[in-house]
Amino acid sequence: MNTTLQRCGAALLLSAALAGCVNTTSSGEVGVQRKQFILLSQQEVDSMSAQAYAQEVRKTQAAGALNTNAALTRRVRAISERLIRQTPVFRQDARSWKWEVNVANSPELNAYCMAGGKIMVYSGLAEKLALTDDELATVIGHEIAHALREHSRESMSQEYAKQAGLSIVGQLAGLSQGSMELAALATDVALTKPHSRGMESEADTIGLELMARAGYNPQASITLWQKMLKAGGGGGPAFLSTHPAGEDRIATLQRLIPKVMPLYQAAPKK
Template sequence: MTKFKHLAACLSLFAVLGTSHVGTAVAQDDRNTTVQDGIKVRPLSRLSKFVPAEQLNEAAAQQYAQMMSQAQQKGVLLPASHPEVQRLRAIAQRIIPHTARWNQEATQWQWQVNLIDSKDVNAFCMPGGRIGFFTGILNSLKLTDDEVAAVMGHEIAHALREHSREKMAKQGLTNMGARVGGALISGIFGIDPGITGTIANYGAQFAGLKFSRDDEREADLVGLDISSRAGYDPRAGIALWRKMAALGQRAPIELLSTHPGGETRIKEMEAHMNVLLPLYARAKGTTVAKLPPYRTNVTLR
């Protein structure tokens, strides 16, 4: 499963199309924050005009399809009839209608949700709405539906706010072009051994891609916004990251390596409950005052 883990680490944007104008665009990109729905966010990057969404999403779709095909061949892609797959897709079906408020292009995305049988404690959402979960994150953390929604919302939010595209452009990697995506797939799965060394170098760069604290903050809050509107308790986000921290103390987990944890992000979530809880209460047809305390299903020590 190491191959799948490495691939998932770089799924978000290894197909970005390069341009010689990216450096200028980064310098001119205005990232002043605005407040939307009570959440402070930065405008979507101006770099998007240099990375056509259609081409990006097409490349992401091809690579996602290849990953799922490889997983199926290895017998680790769980079928649509599997209860956990049905659970994930049902949660996504409730969340997706609320995504367009953060990125209008999401209405055109070809959403997909799949589950790979792996011990990796991880999940991802590629450009264009291709979602992947690993059974490890469901089993190790014993996630409730609300907590699954918090994870899913977080990963979807990264795609909605185009964090990967911006990050890759700022690192000057966009000149790799769409060909890198196909080459990376080939290298990881041994289709073309001749390119292994080159692709390993690219893979190391992609695997090292970490979102900034601002990106993580946006993903946390935007993710909880869309999950709250879908009727999932935003307090699950706090429980989720406390579970993550507890599990991480016993054994390092990949999701924590790319998603900085700590009490700071939990405090940010707590500080926005005055915005998030009314959304959840409204979705449930009640008021904040009548909401019961949130209870997770396990305590990690």
């Protein structure tokens, strides 16, 4: 590629990056306002995530491990529904997402919510840590917050830009993106790649407001993290392994709780 073309490509990539700096949610009472680097469309990422989630559901079902504990499944879905009802506070379009909530019978201390509202909770998380409904709401609210903030879309945009380099110029001109294997990337981002420190902090913060508005005690976020730290020998399970460290997260949550406590006190408790 000659120098002129390289410069033109770099300029177009920079323009796309600047145009892609957005804020995907309202700030809420907790005040999340970071601008995000977005290149891929929401429709594209939601579609790829739905495919990836359906694949994970089929895999879990084939292993005889999908929603095998009826009581836990009902509990997870009931808590999720209460949290989902509060999502329009951060973005109005979330009310029309095609939400799905399932439970995988697995000893892992894990949960995730893919783009577009595709939730999976692992039974080990609730059972091994003996989570209360409020503590389980902390986990699910955190994962829903990742979806609301479109952290998968943001991470995929970053990875896509890194993989494509200057070839992204062609993609911006409308060429096929199939070669980038976005469906595989959606799975990778949701299940294996840890979120950044900033993304984790945002999910903690938004999740705390969601649970408070849904009538779950924000103080449970502290006991949840204490259980996580104990289970992980100080570092926490892989589910929430990214920095900030557990003690730092607890301190941040403790500072935020007074801000959301009035929302909890005013919320219906069922």
